[in-house]
Amino acid sequence: MNLFEMTQRPNPELFHQGHDPHDPRMGQKVYREPPDLKTSPVVILGSPQDEGIRRNHGRPGARKGPQEIRRAFYKLSPTPLLDSLRIFDLGDVPVGDTLEETHRIQEAIVHQILKQGKLVVILGGGNDISYPDCAALAKIKTDILVFNIDKHFDVRDLTPRNSGTPYRLLLDQELIDPQKFYEMGSEPFSNSPIYKQYLQDKKAHVISLQKMRDQGISSLFQDILGKHSSSIEAIFWGFDLDSVRSSDAPGVSASYPTGLTASEICQIAQIAGKETSQGIIEFTEINPETDVDHRTSKLTAILLHTFLSSYSKNRFGK
Secondary structure (H helix, E strand, O other), X not given: OOHXXXXXXXXXXXXXXXXXXXXXXXXXXXXXXXXXXXXXXXXXXXXXXXXXXXXXXXXXXXXXXXXXXXXXXOOOOOOHHXXXXXXXXXXXXXXXXOHHHXXXXXXXXXXXXXXXXXXXXXXXXXXXXXXXXXXXXXXXXXXXXXXXXXXXXXXXOOOOOOOOOHHHHHHHOOOOOHHHEEEEEXXXXXXXXXXXXXHHHHOOEEEEHHHHHXXXXXXXXXXXXXXXXXXXXXXXXXXXXXXXXXXXXXXXXXXXOOOEOHHHHHHHHHHHHOOOOEEEEEXXXXXXXXXXXXXXXHHHHHHHHHHHHHHHHHHHOO
């Protein structure tokens, strides 16, 4: 498979160049020419669609998420922690005639990138893309630790598939191990008790926002990651931005005034970057059409920058 024939090139106008030679930006650091893919351990891939959100009766607009995340990310400064890390922007997944077709295309592309030993960064798009992304990772690795950082469980028992069904599909098709699946940041008013019971019956882990705060984010993730450190080959990190309170992230498909703070989710991104068992990190449900002053796109860009800085420090020991 030729990845450049299967994907759409990123818009070059998004790669901010800056005007001060002493103040470079990420748009000048990230590679996008085909020869550079081979030597880049990190690959960015956009999924510009929100059909799953429409099917789930959410607010459409997340199809514009990858573009606006890139616009914000490529204006950030490449700190010294990122000097040694080569990052490649492969562009976007083509949108098919149906959500199912788009998922098939995305799974094939992500699988091909993972086969090359890359860390894959996915910019969504609706949270339904967790299904093809995790499915692709499951073809490469047997033991996967999965985090869904989200206000919602996304295990709805509905057809056709939508943004509320990805983890139901993954669990029912036994693509992920429920005992290595963690629902992080839920609140009691945002999920049906029936779906909480489904997860408990599967022996998956449901950790509410309140429990995260009671134990402390750093301590909690340290315990989880330590518990699985000897038995996992890869980690899937799913960051749904509706896990963040609306004052910090107003531009999402389903916003609430309560949730993680911007600082708390940045802390999780930093923790994620420290892990050596990397596979996929995914950012979803960013809706530029409902955003305020590009606040949510900027926060997502900062999350990505934080994650990559932490990853680079861990990888190169700087």
